[in-house]
Amino acid sequence: MSSEATIHSSQKLSKSGLRLAGIVVTVILVAVVVIGLITRATQASSLKTWTQEQAVPTVSVVVPEPGKTGSVLDLPGQLQAYTRAPIYAQVSGYLKEWKTDIGAPVKAGQLLGEIFTPELDQQLQQARADLASTKANADLAGVTAKRWQAMLGSDSVAQQDVDQRTADYTAKLAQMKAAQANVDRLEAAKAFARIVAPFDGVVTARDTDVGALINAGGGTGPELFVVSDIHKLRVYVQVPQRYGPSIRPGSNAVLMVPEYPGREFHAQVAATSNAVNTTSGTTLVQLQVDNADSQLMPGAFAHVRFNLPVDTTALRVPASSLIFDNAGLRVATVGEGDKVAFKKVNILFDYGKTVEIGSGLSAGDRVIDSPPDGIKDGDAVKIATDDATAKPHEKA
Known part of the structure; x- marks a missing residue:
């Protein structure tokens, strides 16, 4: 159990x-x-x-700032002689000789060449003979008029006869003066057979030679010589309309030419046209540059650099913040509620790493640097920094 x-x-x-x-x-x-x-x-x-x-994409933002230095305007320019005189023939003939060639320095009044003028010489001889004839006739008419004037006191001649002799003397005297004027004209023309330099300078062109047929061109014929004063040079630059008010007489500029790489020449604005060319939209500016050592040559091309004053209304942002698409040139900003807001802008000047914006931005805007692909207006974003306002961007 x-x-x-x-x-x-x-x-x-x-x-x-x-x-x-x-x-x-x-x-x-x-x-x-x-x-x-x-x-x-x-x-x-x-x-x-x-x-x-x-x-929600994370973005970094920058605050646009006015530039600390003005922009640099680099434009092409043309050098010209301070004074340039193309010399034409004022009498016809054949070139007898030339005394100076291109590159030769000359003084005012120095002989450049001489024209042989056989036809003018014959005209001058004839004019002098005509002058001698009219002078003899005038002398004879004067003696005759005096005699008749003396006989008028004895009542042996009529007053009308005396008046006729006096009028004949006046006419002959006028003919003599006309003949003298003709001689003076031809002598003045003969003086132009000597081609002389109008001022101190350099012969920059010689377009004639011994024995060449010379026709009095009056500015329409070929140039015989060109004399240029190059101790100073004029520089002509076409400045865009926007920058015209910033470049006034007395402003300084830097000049660079291809034949002297890295060397700078200092020029000064002498005058502006105070008008805008309707075709190009530019203003013509004239500068002066010293050329005492004759290193610069008239007719040469030059780069002219202007340092413009600071534009307090323009703001700078990084070039990486720009967006260019079918909507145009824009930047993305962070608006209220950390939402994306696109703004259209226009560029005043491109500095490479940064650009200067002329309109479309305000100083307090938060601009997205390197905005992500596919970002749209109104999208929510998260700012990468704890501070709601990013530090100003580094200048270029």
Whole structure:
């Protein structure tokens, strides 16, 4: 009896242990499932939050600032002699000789060449003979008029006869003066057979030679010589209309020419045309540059650099902030609520790393530097810095 009771009691204990173990296992399984579900829900929520955060682009912003120095205006210019005189023939003939060639320095009145004028010489001889004839006739008429005037007192001649002799003398005297004027004219023309320099300078052209037929051109024929004063040079530059008011007489400029790389010549604005060319939209500016050593040559091309005054209304931003698409030239700014706001701008000057904006921006705007691709107006963005206002950008 005792062994059967013991066996029965052991069977009861085994069933109770199994039931307890089953309960424990079930609780553990339920706990594992609950923990797994909670972990997955937490991860999904974190992933959603991370995805939403990644969907908002992070941008860096800069604040546009006025430039500390004015822009530099580099324009092409043309050098010209301070004074240039093309010399034409005023009498016809043949070139007898020339005394100076190109590049020769000359003084005012120095002989450049001489024209042989046989036809003019004959005309002058005839004019002098005519003068001698009219002078003799005038002298005779004068003596006759005096005699008749003396006889009028003795009542031996009529007053009308005396008046006729006096009038004849006046006419002959006028003829003599006309003949004298003709001689003077031809002598003045003969003086132009000597071609002389009008001022101190350099012979920059000689377009004739010994024996060449010379026709009095009056400015329409070919130039015989060109004399230029190059101790100073004039520089002519076409300045865009916008910069015209900034370049006034007395302003300084730097001149550079290809034949002297790296060397600068200092010029000064002498005058402006005070008018805008309707074709090119530019204003003609004249500068002067000293050329005492004759290193610069008239007719040469030059680069002229103007240092313009600071434009306080213009703002500078990095060139990387510009967006150029089918909507035109724009910049992206961060507006209220950290939303993107595009603004159209125009460039005044390009400095390479930075650009000068003429209109479209305000000093307090927050400009996005290197805006992400695909950014649109009204998109939300996150500023990369903790400070809502970025530091001013570095100047170029």
